[in-house]
Amino acid sequence: MRLRHLSIVVLACALAACGSSDDTAVVPDGARAEQATAAPIAVEGPERRILAFGDSLFAGYGVGREHSYPAKLEAALRKQGINAVVTNAGISGETSGAGAQRLKFTLDAQEEKPDLVMLELGGNDMLRAIPPAATRANFEVMLEELKRREIPVLLMGMRAPPNYGPEYQQEFDAIYGTMARRFGVAIIPFWLEAIYQDPSLFQDDKIHPTTRGIDVLVADTLDEVEAALPKQG
Numbered sequence: 001m002r003l004r005h006l007s008i009v010v011l012a013c014a015l016a017a018c019g020s021s022d023d024t025a026v027v028p029d030g031a032r033a034e035q036a037t038a039a040p041i042a043v044e045g046p047e048r049r050i051l052a053f054g055d056s057l058f059a060g061y062g063v064g065r066e067h068s069y070p071a072k073l074e075a076a077l078r079k080q081g082i083n084a085v086v087t088n089a090g091i092s093g094e095t096s097g098a099g100a101q102r103l104k105f106t107l108d109a110q111e112e113k114p115d116l117v118m119l120e121l122g123g124n125d126m127l128r129a130i131p132p133a134a135t136r137a138n139f140e141v142m143l144e145e146l147k148r149r150e151i152p153v154l155l156m157g158m159r160a161p162p163n164y165g166p167e168y169q170q171e172f173d174a175i176y177g178t179m180a181r182r183f184g185v186a187i188i189p190f191w192l193e194a195i196y197q198d199p200s201l202f203q204d205d206k207i208h209p210t211t212r213g214i215d216v217l218v219a220d221t222l223d224e225v226e227a228a229l230p231k232q233g
Contacts, residue, residue, distance in 0.1 A: 043078050043081055043082065043083040044081075044083065045081075045082075045083045045232075046083060046232065047083050047084075047085050048077070048082055048083055048084045048085070048115050048116075048229055049085050049087070049110075049112060049113075049114045049115050049116075050070075050073075050074075050084060050085070050086045050087070050114060050115065050116045050117075050118060050225075050229075051086075051087050051089055051106070051107075051110065051114040051116070051117045051118070052069070052070035052073070052086055052087065052088050052089060052090060052118045052120070053089045053090070053099065053103065053106065053117055053118065053119055053120065053121075054089070054090045054091075054094065054099075054118070054119070054120030054121055054156065055090060055091060055092060055093065055094040055120065055121060055123060055124060056090065056091075056092035056093070056094075056208070057069065057090070057120060057123070057192075057209075058070055058088060058089070058090025058118075058120050059088065059090030059091060059092050060088070060090070061092055061208050062203050062205070062208040063203075063208070063209075063210070063211050063214065065088055067211045067214065068088055068090070068214070069209075069214050069217060069218060070086045070087070070088040070090070070118075071086070071088065072214055072215060072218045073086055073218050073221075073222070073225060074086035076218050076219070076222050077222070077225070077226065080222070080226065082226065082229070087110070087114075089106050090120070093124065094121060094124060095121070095124040095125050095128065095130065095138075096121045096122055096124075096125050096130075096134075096135045096138035096139060096142075097125075097130075097134070097138050099119075099121045099138065099142060100138040100139075100141040100142050103141075103142050103145055103146075104145060107145070107149065107151075113149065113151060114151055115151075115152070115229060115230060116151070116152050116153070116154060116225075116228055116229050116230070117146055117151050117152070117153050117154070118153075118154045118156060118225070119139075119142060119143075119146075119153055119154070119155050119156060120156035120191070121138075121139075122135060122139075122158045122172075122175065122176075123158055125138075125172075126158070126160055126164070126172060129164075129168075132168065132171035132172045132174075132175060133171070135172070135175055136175045136178070136179070139175060139179050140179070143179055143182075143183045143185065144183075147183060152185070152186070152228060152229075152230050153183070153185035153186065153228075154185070154186045154187070154188065154224065154225060154228040155176055155179060155180050155185055155186065155187040155188070156188055156191040157176035157177070157187055157188055157189040157190050157191060158172075158176070158190065158191075158192075159172075159173050159190050160172040160173055176189065177189065186224070186227070186228040188221055188224050191217070191221055192217065193220065194216050194217060194219075194220035194221075195209060195213045195216050195217060198213075200212075201213030201216060
């Protein structure tokens, strides 16, 4: 049952990454009220700039960018006393190939070099049955670029569902760990681990995480993100 559910939800997450580029949210009234009354969180210390580079799982499909994983991650880090500024560079439908083409431009567009890049791609490659060797090559391009710029990376790992076949599953799943070891970057092996078994944490389409699902993801990954930030001199 665990593998069967993993198959359904991970494939759904791949579909989410391929969703429409319209990330407009239908925000519940309670969420609007909370957003309207919430006071800014005061923190001290130098800014820690994080670039969240990925697909619709970062872009906030169905919940809006203000309730997206990067936005909620920023708020959680600031509650920890970290003066974090998380830039949401997620685009729905992004493949690793498109990400490899977009990364240089995105980095050049930043006012200051990020302290950390969170690299979250691969779901669309899986959905489109792109050979894992091609996906791996695209990650190599992106990680080489980030290495050249001396920017630390947190790799947000994904898994292929069993119905893709054992050979594809093994080759795809190996991409993230192999790249992390080769380039010496931090990794969360499967960043959806905390929610994939709970359908209630996905929207009605059973594809995109709800705002509560995103809260769970943030809580589950917060320590890894904090640990991936370079120590301040």
